[in-house]
Amino acid sequence: MLKQRVITAIGLALLFLGVLFFLSITGFALAIAAVVLLAAWEWGNMVGLKAQWQRVAYALGVAGAMALAGGYTEFLAGDVLNEASVRTVLLVACTWWAVALLWVQGYPSSSVLWAHPVVKILMGFLVLVPTWLSLVFLRSEPSGEWLILLVVLVVVCADIGAYFSGKTFGKRKLAPEVSPGKSWEGFWGGFICCLLLALIVGFTFGGGWMLLAVIAPTALASVLGDLLESMVKRQRGLKDSSQLLPGHGGILDRVDSITAAAPVFALAVLLSGWQVQ
Numbered sequence: 001m002l003k004q005r006v007i008t009a010i011g012l013a014l015l016f017l018g019v020l021f022f023l024s025i026t027g028f029a030l031a032i033a034a035v036v037l038l039a040a041w042e043w044g045n046m047v048g049l050k051a052q053w054q055r056v057a058y059a060l061g062v063a064g065a066m067a068l069a070g071g072y073t074e075f076l077a078g079d080v081l082n083e084a085s086v087r088t089v090l091l092v093a094c095t096w097w098a099v100a101l102l103w104v105q106g107y108p109s110s111s112v113l114w115a116h117p118v119v120k121i122l123m124g125f126l127v128l129v130p131t132w133l134s135l136v137f138l139r140s141e142p143s144g145e146w147l148i149l150l151v152v153l154v155v156v157c158a159d160i161g162a163y164f165s166g167k168t169f170g171k172r173k174l175a176p177e178v179s180p181g182k183s184w185e186g187f188w189g190g191f192i193c194c195l196l197l198a199l200i201v202g203f204t205f206g207g208g209w210m211l212l213a214v215i216a217p218t219a220l221a222s223v224l225g226d227l228l229e230s231m232v233k234r235q236r237g238l239k240d241s242s243q244l245l246p247g248h249g250g251i252l253d254r255v256d257s258i259t260a261a262a263p264v265f266a267l268a269v270l271l272s273g274w275q276v277q
Contacts, residue, residue, distance in 0.1 A: 058124070092126075137270070165190070
């Protein structure tokens, strides 16, 4: 199992780097859209759409929503996004994640507010479409490839820091009803790792202390993305979102943290004007 996980992880990393650095903005947007559509198919299962045609229809609905977002932000008109429109979408997305935080904190009692399939279907749109748009926006920025790589590094640092600090010091459960394996000690260990990353990048590539204001909320959001997917899976009685990735479960199991981190990071970059130098 470990060998399979390692092989899959290496293959995914190489594929991601190839898409990120060697495709045009349009090619990148289409590649990320394909990943989002696979995630939408998985989300359909998580919300109770059992028939294959229902999941496919849901994925097509998400594709239509991405097309609308691309049109609204003027990306479809020429690979350049209207920042005011992007800001509006990202503000809506971040507001949604604030609501999601309350639901995660209140689980299982909060399930009375969101457990209905229609609500969970709408949740999927709010999770997936802004993820696509935020990544496309970041890719369109100067040195956009490195901005996206930084988001990924934030998520990786949060995960690795949480794993080792939680394994060593973990005692107090972070969200026992949602993800029993996570601890507050692990949370703070991952957060501190992300702050160290912010200082290293900020004083190496520009931004200094200001980069803390970009990476700190991104690190917090990455944990929320993970917890939200865990909450929806737990309510549905699922361990993995699918079995598409050998040894890793599904697409959503690998990108759940990115779904929250990317919109928060993109909005912080947009509002702060920070760029890699």
